[in-house]
Amino acid sequence: MPVTSRVERPDTAPDGPALPINELFASLQGEGKLAGVPSTFVRTSGCNLRCWFCDSYHTSWEPTHAWMGLDELVAEVDSLAPDHVVLTGGEPLIHDESATLLDRLSEDYHVTVETNGTLAPDAPIDLASISPKLASSTPSPANAPEGVDGTEGVDVGEWEERHEANRIDLDTLATLVERHEFQLKFVVTGVDDMAEVNELVTDLRGVAAAEVLDTDVLLMPEGQTRERLAETRNVVAELAREHGYRYTPRLHVDLWNDAPET
Numbered sequence: 001m002p003v004t005s006r007v008e009r010p011d012t013a014p015d016g017p018a019l020p021i022n023e024l025f026a027s028l029q030g031e032g033k034l035a036g037v038p039s040t041f042v043r044t045s046g047c048n049l050r051c052w053f054c055d056s057y058h059t060s061w062e063p064t065h066a067w068m069g070l071d072e073l074v075a076e077v078d079s080l081a082p083d084h085v086v087l088t089g090g091e092p093l094i095h096d097e098s099a100t101l102l103d104r105l106s107e108d109y110h111v112t113v114e115t116n117g118t119l120a121p122d123a124p125i126d127l128a129s130i131s132p133k134l135a136s137s138t139p140s141p142a143n144a145p146e147g148v149d150g151t152e153g154v155d156v157g158e159w160e161e162r163h164e165a166n167r168i169d170l171d172t173l174a175t176l177v178e179r180h181e182f183q184l185k186f187v188v189t190g191v192d193d194m195a196e197v198n199e200l201v202t203d204l205r206g207v208a209a210a211e212v213l214d215t216d217v218l219l220m221p222e223g224q225t226r227e228r229l230a231e232t233r234n235v236v237a238e239l240a241r242e243h244g245y246r247y248t249p250r251l252h253v254d255l256w257n258d259a260p261e262t
Helices: 070-078 096-105 156-166 170-179 191-207 226-243 251-256
Strands: 018-028 038-044 066-069 084-088 110-115 127-130 182-188 217-221
Touching (some): 018 096, 018 251, 066 070, 070 096, 084 096, 096 110, 127 170, 170 182, 170 191, 182 226, 191 226, 217 226, 226 251
Parallel strands (some): 038 084, 084 110, 110 127, 127 182, 182 217
Antiparallel strands (some): 018 038, 018 066
């Protein structure tokens, strides 16, 4: 089974519908409204953005995967116990076959899609977990992951421009909240992020036909490790209380630190 960042990348996809899969495992949902719920995670490889603090580095900066045909993938999900499935990445919605997978899973599973909110396919989604990327996520030569610049053709300066230009698509965000049950989950690095969070929530309320409640807005502390979360969680919890939004933990980090398949 193609899981974890250690898997080698085949050069070609198999015949028929397939997805590049970085991880496929059962664990607990660590974030959001369903935190703590046993879930099967299907993590695709590839992303259209490049957050400097990405907690799935091997799906974005150095995408690693093995290809799985959809029949094989659905059979693997069926072999695991959870009734909830989380389709995540990277950005899973950059792949056309993700919509096909969602359609196939929809009758038997509650499916959450973790997305950055820049794409809105016409597909069945039980919970759209939308994580708009704030300005503090934009990479630069100063904060990019160590050693990534120039690796396999990566140009951090080019990604800085692309990420900043494409990280927010208000029309697409409106489409997602109108079509699906949703949560807006912001990765918060500190107090300075809140002006942008509030502005984006206000702007979205101005264009979306669906109601966006304060309880739909979740603040999540930035942190890939327990040590980093110890620096950010209390600050973000206080910000949630101050602004009337929800706080979401990162249970998988608290429980298993930065281990793969968690």
